[in-house]
Amino acid sequence: MPGCDNEAFRMIPSSQQGEESLILVDTVSKRFGDIEAIRSISLQVRKGEIFGIVGSDGAGKSTLLRMTATLLKPDTGRILIDGLDVVRQKKLIKPKIGYMPQRFGLYQDLTVEENIAFFMDMFGISGSERRERRDRYLAFSNLLSFTDRLAGRLSGGMKQKLGLACVLIHEPDVLILDEPTNGVDPVSRQEFWQMLGSMKERGMTILISTAYLDEGGKCDRLALMHRSSVLAVAAPTEIQSDYSSLEEAMIQRIQTVDKELAGEQFKP
């Protein structure tokens, strides 16, 4: 709400302070001209969890992720990562996060090796650390035998794994991934999720959006977004409750809150 900036700095209600949260989204709204992309969203991501964002197209998932990654400013409300404000303390936050957008900017005409080197340059990684990290993350993403291949000639699944290696190279505390597995085959998707699982074991906090509910089921907690709002935040099993699948539960929930959507289908 315009004119209510003070609200953005109010105290967090003590009832929400139970678990240690690393990311705090507090009554955030964002407009693009006439379009309300995010309407007063609040949620918390706990340290060390995989937090998924699922929902309908245009629900605002990417906008929320971009704001969390410091690339867009909220109109109202605030987002804190590890106590730092994404707008006012952007520079301090950047080294702490790794962000992979939907169309990740790998250099297609550079090799795997050169892409990794480029990202290490960007984050000022030098000396003996360079070799170590390069080996660690190329091995981690199973790309050690493809170092000379042009990124543009990798399969879809391998491109995504290289993208992940590039955003991990500065060893962030928080990983923000926007639909990273679109168009990736089942075996590569499984490998990608195994990589996320081992990052979580090392204590990393992961915020990920996905259009695929089998992946939603692998998250510790999920936010279900629809039409610029969060409809629910809970563990996948809670969201599924008595429905036959997570997908069924999500579709029912969306249709209940928005009957209009039922009209958005092919004519029978």
Added chain:
Amino acid sequence: MNNSSPDAIVVKDLEKRFGDFVAVTNVSFSVKKGEIFGLLGPNGAGKSTTIRILCGIITPTAGSGRVAGHDIVTEAERIKQSIGYMSQKFSLYEDLTPYENIRFYLGVYSVPPNRWNERIEWLFDLTRLHDARNRLTRDLPPGWRQRLALGCALLHRPEIIFLDEPTSGVDPLSRRHFWEFIRQLSEQGVTVFVTTHYMDEAENCRQVVLINEGTVAAAGSPADIIAEACPRVAGANLNDAFIRLMSRRD
């Protein structure tokens, strides 16, 4: 047109080489009229090469086949008039409106101009995109663009429709509606040939062929493939079967 055959697509021992690289070899299958058929496999397995051969875009280096009754080697041009094709990129002009995209495809498919108005209204009714008629295509949500792309591929009423990863990046509700519509098309006698990375979607197919490194790794109904790849695994699904079969690669 060969209407006596019950098969919409038959291919035998297809092979396609690009220089030393064998993209596809020993691929044989047949698809019945009105069937939903799935071609599955990892990225780079040869799915797109196979589809391009079937659509008459490239010629196989060996093997034979017929699509909609036409020979894939000698009658490739006639195949193009009988089929519709929709790719994962939705093949729409993003800086044109839906209406302008439809006009473009009516021209591409040589639909007689006296039928254009009828086909345009048919498509807007089908896809419920009347209100989006004059918006820029790039501003539409993925699910809407997907409906538009599918509508465009059906403008000339093809007997067979090829869908190459038609649901990439589309939300679950839109995907569900998409598949409801695909089943209706199949009931009306349209043959549907689909590739997808999503095995819950592939379970809509009557028959699937899994290819890996250019050759057939498994073929049959989804239930048969699950039973064969994951014997005695309770609750196994096609995704489990796929991972099991494809992880055998070296």
